[in-house]
Amino acid sequence: MTTTTQHAPHPTTPPPTIAARAIALTKTFGAKGAGVTALDAVDVSIEAGRFTAIMGPSGSGKSTLMHCLAGLETPTSGQVLVGDTDLTRLSDKALTLLRRERIGFVFQSFNLLPMLTARQNIVLPLTLAGRSVDAERLAHITGILGIDDRLSHRPSELSGGQQQRVAMARALITAPDVLFADEPTGALDSRSSTQMLSFLRTSVRELGQTIVMVTHDPRAASYADRILLLADGQLAGELLDPTEDSVLAAMKGLGD
Template sequence: MNSTRILEPSVATGAAVSAFGLTKIHGTGDAAVVALDDVDVSFERGRFTAIMGPSGSGKSSLLHCIAGLDNATRGQVHLGDTELSALSDDALTVLRRERIGFVFQAFNLLPTLTALDNIVLPLKLAGRRPDRDHLDHVVAVLGIGDRLGHRPSELSGGQQQRVAVARALVTRPDVIFADEPTGALDSVSGQELLSFLRRCVDELGQTVVMVTHDPAAAAHADRVVLLADGQVAGELADPTVDSVLEALRGLGA
């Protein structure tokens, strides 16, 4: 049975990624905007978590900080046992390439490369050979085995996004961060992609953290973290479309 109660947020031990006292301020002086205000939150390994909240609640700022794409003003982010703020720029670049996967609205595929070459590009950049069994499994889960020789222009939007997901998975990352991954897709392709992300968690043991504004997308997750005014406002376990809508209404979204 689905739970619709709002839970108090907690920081779990052994999480895939955790933030402690995370604060992000854009600008200075009178123009300063507090995007994140002393946030404590964690994301469990092998789980699918959606981040939701009203416009300007800090969703994207939180994702960018915990994914190592932006520096926090204060606080700490830990990927497993690694504190991101303690890393040099070069070390952070290597960590993002080898331990984090990214899926965004824009597919960011290289147009001159085939789907297969786009998928294995992160491994080539790292000087690593693909694990063929893992690659074949990822390709099978995403249903793109017959599209590997095609270039992006020869693929539909949904197929391009699946290639982008395969690229994010191929390095066996600690976490996949997805920022509005269905935003550029039609409703059918969007639902297919969300089902694939769900399978990546269930069948590949992957950890997925997704920012979305769509209650139907969030209903694919195991948990929803709710943000409001740069702070964690609560959580939903086993979300449904109705429970997410009710929670967002409670936040004034």
């Protein structure tokens, strides 16, 4: 009699959670027939809890892609989803609420209000949304960023690096689905740039934050888990676990 041995099925890795995605995303600027296509039917998925950088030559569409994913630009066609919410179907009011409650932003300029303390600047998005402050999260974020002893100070009483950390804490305090960073190191010196990138990495590792960063700097991009490469408004490839050298080589291949 023949016996059959049954093997237990191999465990499978669950698919990654997608925080945001673009489907056939097209964005054209200008009049029909004379317009410029910044994005041409781009399909992109942003995995939750990871640090994704977007790179490409000047005019490749990288900033437009980020602005569309963040709900700052309206696509000409295609879809943009944050979680399961289709941004292209939202009213202006609903889109404004989504950006305030589920999206975080870090820009080159800190945009702190000079009359408010550091703490008041950090919790401002919660105040505007009528939400209470999670004291534990506030303490955790400010502790990670090393500003927990500066919360009663106004921006004029803080160094540039401390102001930078306050702006970072403000972007993180709402626990956004996605934090978008638009050339966040572009106006910083080397030391401050390294600190900012380290903060972004730490927020991914310790807070589980999803980050999308547009940058032209190969060193900055090397902090990411994944790099999306754009050229002429289309996805031209990606790099996983990038190094500065691999980024430089990839950009050279794109003609930048």
